[in-house]
Amino acid sequence: MTTNEMTSGLISDTTALTPVMRQYFAAKEQYPDCLMFCRIGDFYELFYEDAVTASRELQLTLTARDKEKKQPMCGVPYHAAEGYFQRLLRKGYRIAVCEQIEDPKLTKTIVRREVTRVLTPGTAVDPALGAEQSNYLASVVVLDKCVGLALLDLSTGEFRATEFSGWAEAADELGRVRPVELLYAQGGLVGLNGRSSDLLPTHRGKTAMNGAPLSSGTEEEAASVGLDGIRTKTAVEDWVFTADYAVPLLRNHLRVQSLDGMGLGGHEAAAVAAGALLHYMRATKQGGLEHVDGLRFYERSTCLELDAVSVRNLELVEPLFSGESAQTTLFYTLDACCTPMGKRLLRATLLRPSSQLVEIEGRLDAVGEAVADLRKREELRRSMSGVLDLERLLGRVALDSAGPREVMALAGTLGCLPGILAAVNSFKAELWRKLGAGLDAMEDLHELIVKTIAEEPPVSLADGGVIRAGVDAELDELRELSRSGRQALVAIEERERQRTGIGSLKVRFNSVFGYYLEVTKANAKAVPADYERKQTLVNAERFTTPELKEYETKILTAQERSGEIERRLFAELRRQLLDAAKRMRETARRVAEIDMLGCFAHLAALRGWVRPSVDASGVLEFLGARHPVVERRMEESGTGRFVPNSVHLDAGLVDPTHRDKTAMNGAPGDLRPGGPAVLLITGPNMGGKSTYLRQTALLVVMAQCGCFVPAERMRLGLVDRIYTRIGASDNVARGRSTFMVEMTETAAILNTATARSLVLLDEMGRGTATYDGLSLAWATVEHLHDRIGARTLFATHYHELTLLAERLSRLMNLRVTVKETASGIVFLHTVEAGAASKSYGIEVARLAGLPAKVISRAREVLKVHERAETQQVREAAPATPQLQMTMFTPLSQRIVDRLGEVDVDGLTPREALNLLAELQRELKG
Numbered sequence: 001m002t003t004n005e006m007t008s009g010l011i012s013d014t015t016a017l018t019p020v021m022r023q024y025f026a027a028k029e030q031y032p033d034c035l036m037f038c039r040i041g042d043f044y045e046l047f048y049e050d051a052v053t054a055s056r057e058l059q060l061t062l063t064a065r066d067k068e069k070k071q072p073m074c075g076v077p078y079h080a081a082e083g084y085f086q087r088l089l090r091k092g093y094r095i096a097v098c099e100q101i102e103d104p105k106l107t108k109t110i111v112r113r114e115v116t117r118v119l120t121p122g123t124a125v126d127p128a129l130g131a132e133q134s135n136y137l138a139s140v141v142v143l144d145k146c147v148g149l150a151l152l153d154l155s156t157g158e159f160r161a162t163e164f165s166g167w168a169e170a171a172d173e174l175g176r177v178r179p180v181e182l183l184y185a186q187g188g189l190v191g192l193n194g195r196s197s198d199l200l201p202t203h204r205g206k207t208a209m210n211g212a213p214l215s216s217g218t219e220e221e222a223a224s225v226g227l228d229g230i231r232t233k234t235a236v237e238d239w240v241f242t243a244d245y246a247v248p249l250l251r252n253h254l255r256v257q258s259l260d261g262m263g264l265g266g267h268e269a270a271a272v273a274a275g276a277l278l279h280y281m282r283a284t285k286q287g288g289l290e291h292v293d294g295l296r297f298y299e300r301s302t303c304l305e306l307d308a309v310s311v312r313n314l315e316l317v318e319p320l321f322s323g324e325s326a327q328t329t330l331f332y333t334l335d336a337c338c339t340p341m342g343k344r345l346l347r348a349t350l351l352r353p354s355s356q357l358v359e360i361e362g363r364l365d366a367v368g369e370a371v372a373d374l375r376k377r378e379e380l381r382r383s384m385s386g387v388l389d390l391e392r393l394l395g396r397v398a399l400d401s402a403g404p405r406e407v408m409a410l411a412g413t414l415g416c417l418p419g420i421l422a423a424v425n426s427f428k429a430e431l432w433r434k435l436g437a438g439l440d441a442m443e444d445l446h447e448l449i450v451k452t453i454a455e456e457p458p459v460s461l462a463d464g465g466v467i468r469a470g471v472d473a474e475l476d477e478l479r480e481l482s483r484s485g486r487q488a489l490v491a492i493e494e495r496e497r498q499r500t501g502i503g504s505l506k507v508r509f510n511s512v513f514g515y516y517l518e519v520t521k522a523n524a525k526a527v528p529a530d531y532e533r534k535q536t537l538v539n540a541e542r543f544t545t546p547e548l549k550e551y552e553t554k555i556l557t558a559q560e561r562s563g564e565i566e567r568r569l570f571a572e573l574r575r576q577l578l579d580a581a582k583r584m585r586e587t588a589r590r591v592a593e594i595d596m597l598g599c600f601a602h603l604a605a606l607r608g609w610v611r612p613s614v615d616a617s618g619v620l621e622f623l624g625a626r627h628p629v630v631e632r633r634m635e636e637s638g639t640g641r642f643v644p645n646s647v648h649l650d651a652g653l654v655d656p657t658h659r660d661k662t663a664m665n666g667a668p669g670d671l672r673p674g675g676p677a678v679l680l681i682t683g684p685n686m687g688g689k690s691t692y693l694r695q696t697a698l699l700v701v702m703a704q705c706g707c708f709v710p711a712e713r714m715r716l717g718l719v720d721r722i723y724t725r726i727g728a729s730d731n732v733a734r735g736r737s738t739f740m741v742e743m744t745e746t747a748a749i750l751n752t753a754t755a756r757s758l759v760l761l762d763e764m765g766r767g768t769a770t771y772d773g774l775s776l777a778w779a780t781v782e783h784l785h786d787r788i789g790a791r792t793l794f795a796t797h798y799h800e801l802t803l804l805a806e807r808l809s810r811l812m813n814l815r816v817t818v819k820e821t822a823s824g825i826v827f828l829h830t831v832e833a834g835a836a837s838k839s840y841g842i843e844v845a846r847l848a849g850l851p852a853k854v855i856s857r858a859r860e861v862l863k864v865h866e867r868a869e870t871q872q873v874r875e876a877a878p879a880t881p882q883l884q885m886t887m888f889t890p891l892s893q894r895i896v897d898r899l900g901e902v903d904v905d906g907l908t909p910r911e912a913l914n915l916l917a918e919l920q921r922e923l924k925g
């Protein structure tokens, strides 16, 4: 008999079951998708398939309730259960905890049992969660062709929602945020473009029996929706995802009349997703939602968009291959934050850099001021050094899992706030002033805690002595009573030793017998007649006396009563702290931002990074730029120096607001108007092409986060999106052909990139026959150049592509350089103008140790092919359509060209004036 059979009603005769098993099945029927942990005595037991699953996942011994072993079971001791729960949650399982809800001592029949908690990856806070990580529960809904998405991190109370016009963008956001659990309507996501989206269809819509994590459907689906990273997907009944139900629920929870104040006006889909998420929290019996007291509507359009593929390729927050060291990530390199909140904000900012000039410049101004003043900068960072995780501590208070020491830790952190405020106020930049003005130092709360809790409180409230003396008169009195009672016992012990002459006589306590006098067997004869025997052990006898009983009652009653008072006062304090939850969260948010800015300033000063000049042009120009991660790793491992390189790109966009900003960092003459929009980079393997591409993207990300950059100078016209198609990814493991993945990613770029985007294509077209690959690469470059005009870096091994420079006016060839020496080639890692003349693939193969015979044969074959191919490509490549110069040549270039054509000596003064007027007309559009 299996649980499935039982719960699906195949087995109707439950009378043969023991009463406990009947309770078990009743509970399991309600939560078929959870692993059911059933409390029996000191253990949580699992049965049937749940037992098989748990024993496999937790390496528990599988036993059986019956001789035929048809009823497998396994169990974990109740006091160690939380650790086992977490291990299963991390693997994506859902858990229901069926508790004994009566005291076994007080009932003569079977103890009642009920499910008191349902734990899921998104609703249970993992104590082992890293400070910089978030534990998002996500909820998604499609309403009126609009996709609503809500995200909640229960560990901090962060709650936000947004909307998308299409599923692809929503899936992309999910791929970036990587929630641990996703909620969606059971009926699937119906309504997108008037058709039923089959991306999360009903038949896969349920979490599998046994609480097993769902497989994410077919490969195409997984890739197209970017959901394959989410292990737990939970279907919730459709009615929950309706505006009539979810919106009032959300309003009630947030205690607001209208959601407009949270930026949710007119965003029903986002509100419904958020309301449904709260419904789920309640349905899984999660109390402690007090710290979830605000909801923020956020929009991606104010951000530099990074699709999930680019986040991965650029290793912004995670290494490309799981299991690799995190040291390859940009986050690791930039994380010099002092506080856990700062770390989390940095990580979130790297995933969502700004695309708003005012915001970026505001941050750069603030960072710049701190870079320039060592004393103030250090003071700022010092003021934050003792700050703990304010948001998580508050989360624990709300979830009622904060003990006295955590509350004291909270006070410690609150105590740092006045210092932080003073440090922030010492700066003048507008952003610092804004942050300072809104920073609530919360001295009242700090004082409240410090005055209520003892200086060095015990770990647990039950240990007593948590509340400071002087807080409650009755408590002080009771404590005095039990103290004097204990003193009296010491006196009794001494007196009785004298009276009986038994030097080893002791007054002792245990929870079963209370206080007693203990005498060794050898001395038992000397015991006076008024002692009343309580217990006989192998070596000792235990006695009591009426006097002892009297003190016992006094002491125990006093302790019990003071325990009650301590619990009440602690609960009152908790309530007061939660009443201030909103203030604390707001402060935590500001501290995070202060910390991140301080971190940027610290790194800039430490590593000599410079302030990027950001504007609304289409320029992207670096001088002496370095890859921050590779440079740091080379420094740390002592493997040489990183070779700086420069980049010059111009998408030819007119910057209406910053027309006068033609120079970087005030140095005139750096702007070369109408620079190339596409850079085609050739050169040997290992030459540094990928590094050059990635470094360009990373510097853009950093600059738009408001961070200084590792370069001598940088000018950046705002980028709206970064696209990357870099190297062969590990999609092969997911069963999709490398080439298919590459083409899907390239299609996404060609269909959605804009003239403001930055496109990085590395070795496109390698995964197929040479001519197919070359032709696709050729056509892609043409399309990017002619139709999109995005700033593009294209690294390739197809030397034939360098011929494109003859046809495309805004494409420039670059090459990574090598030096040929007698003993082989040396990589110089410098990028310079021009096409690589040779590919050196064979040289690199030689360095890798291919047999000499193979190398020399390869050289022969290469010669024959090279001659033939170059000729063919020249002849066969279709003519590029004539560029519409006026459309694609930047204005500045056209003016320069026009001036270049003029014969100045042959002009009359009037003609010169006319020309000037004409040029000005053109400038003004």
Ligand SMILES: Nc1ncnc2c1ncn2[C@@H]1O[C@H](COP(=O)(O)OP(=O)(O)OP(=O)(O)O)[C@@H](O)[C@H]1O
Pocket: 630, 641, 642, 643, 644, 645, 683, 684, 685, 686, 687, 688, 689, 690, 691, 692, 816, 829, 830
């Ligand atoms: N500017 C640089 N200064 C110093 N070392 C560099 C530089 N650029 C790249 N390197 C080092 O050279 C190695 C190869 O770089 P990269 O992977 O970028 O080469 P590639 O040209 O893309 O090679 P392939 O074509 O085989 O992918 C890396 O280990 C990197 O650390």
